Amino acid sequence: MRDVQSRDVTSFITLLTDYGLEDGFVAACHGVIAGIAPEARVIDVCHLVPPGDVRRGAAILSQTIPYLPAGVHIGAVDPGAGTSRRAVAVTAGARVFVGPDNGLLSWAVRAAGGAAAAYEIRDEAHFLRPVSPTFPGRDVFAPVAARLALGLDPAELGPQVPLDRLVTLPEPTSLMRDGAVEGEVVSVDRFGNTQLSIAVGDLRALGVRVGDNLGVWMGRRQLTLPYRETFAAVPPGELVAFADSAGLIAIGVNCGDAAQRLGLPPGAHVRVSPSR
Template identity: 30%
Template sequence: MSFITLTTDFGTKDHFVGAVKGAIYTELAEARIVDITHEISPFNITETAYILKNSYKSFPEGTIHIVGVDSELSADNKHIAIELDNHYFVCPDNGIISMIASEIQPTKIVEINIHDRIESSFPVLDVFVKVACFIARGGNLTVIGREIKEYKKLIEIQPKVNQAQTQIIGGVLYIDNYGNVITNISKKMFNDVGKGRAFKINASRYSFDKIYSRYNEITGNNSNNSSQFDGNKLTIFNSAGFLEIAIYKSNLNTVGGACTLLGLAYRDPIIIEFFTESKPEFTPLT
């Protein structure tokens, strides 16, 4: 039996998550449900895209991912089901899927058309659950929707490179639980554009000219007395392969995180400048 995951901005105070799980078990008693998160910032599509991209691959092939963020049906916000990378996504067509699909071409996309039989102000409960359980039972996507070729794309997720190949212009994509600032600039793009050149990362009024391989590398040979580095700022390519601006041993309740200490927020610009002189000791990050 396939896993069914849930990613929403519902929070856990209200009844919504419990109701969705109950509806899944009513449709499919043997279902295995996993919560990815219910703490997406309300209606934040790019945050959802980042979390989905970095979580779905950990699940077995055939997993069905229900995504309930900005899911109210409208003429401009259709509901779709997608087969992609041997996984299924049941979600609104609001750009959520574009971060995953920018690298991997979907196998099949359908616009869900069962709404004429179901009138609902809570589509995740009344529509997405039925579609997910239908897929879990082996149903073909074309039964529940009309096949389409296009989906909405989030332009802001993609950083830009200037014509001279001397700048990457990106931005803040996500702020994690530690207050670390994740950008939309990938390690691959950095290496492809930088080609070993010296660089400067500009973030608000701060700049960086070094990217660490791991957080505690900032302590150097002082690992036995690392507390002296608590609160120092650094940049790193995180486990998802994106440039991250962090505070060593950050805690939003004590020393603060990069978002608060550096004054960075969602969508703020992050610019990497590359210079003609290269650093002899620099090798592309792997």
């Protein structure tokens, strides 16, 4: 691939995992990359994805990718490690995404303009040896990413995978209906802010502006929430709806935890309308 081969040793590699920070797992991945491509710059996207939470990892990566430089992007949230699930490298423009074929990469690939090609990572000549079945991030994804950053053609990693055979997560959706917009909980961040699939433009289309109130239906519950620029615009302990940094509507609590208060898991249905 020409866009990959044109990179040099100043390429960027980004790393998103659920490895946490209590152990040496992240450092081991950094060390493997440094041993192969010592001048590549590594950006840590996140290592506190809840263990095995592919959807949360996908949300973080997809919402961060517009602000990351072109390069190689490792995703290692991999509850199927050691099973028959594929490891893949997916090209999208000037980016290559490396990780398990479990949907983790799918939203970020779409955010990067869509997949151009995908390859199963199978050639063990590019792996760290021996390969631990429980740590592909260190032994497979990290060394492969480092070699891609040095110019390795992704086609050399293994057979091409038809794009329609890649595992994808269902995209969060929103639907305008009967003077309201219906969506779902996309993710919950470490502050307890509950991010919805409802965009700022959806509320604008309903005639809602900052300063108005929203009617929010969550199953059998109905709330009236102030729609403000930030959670700090309401008194401590109060619920508030606001536009988050991804341009999506979120529900938060000033100095509190909205997820804990509301008990809304990712995927939960939410309906929002103007509250007159």
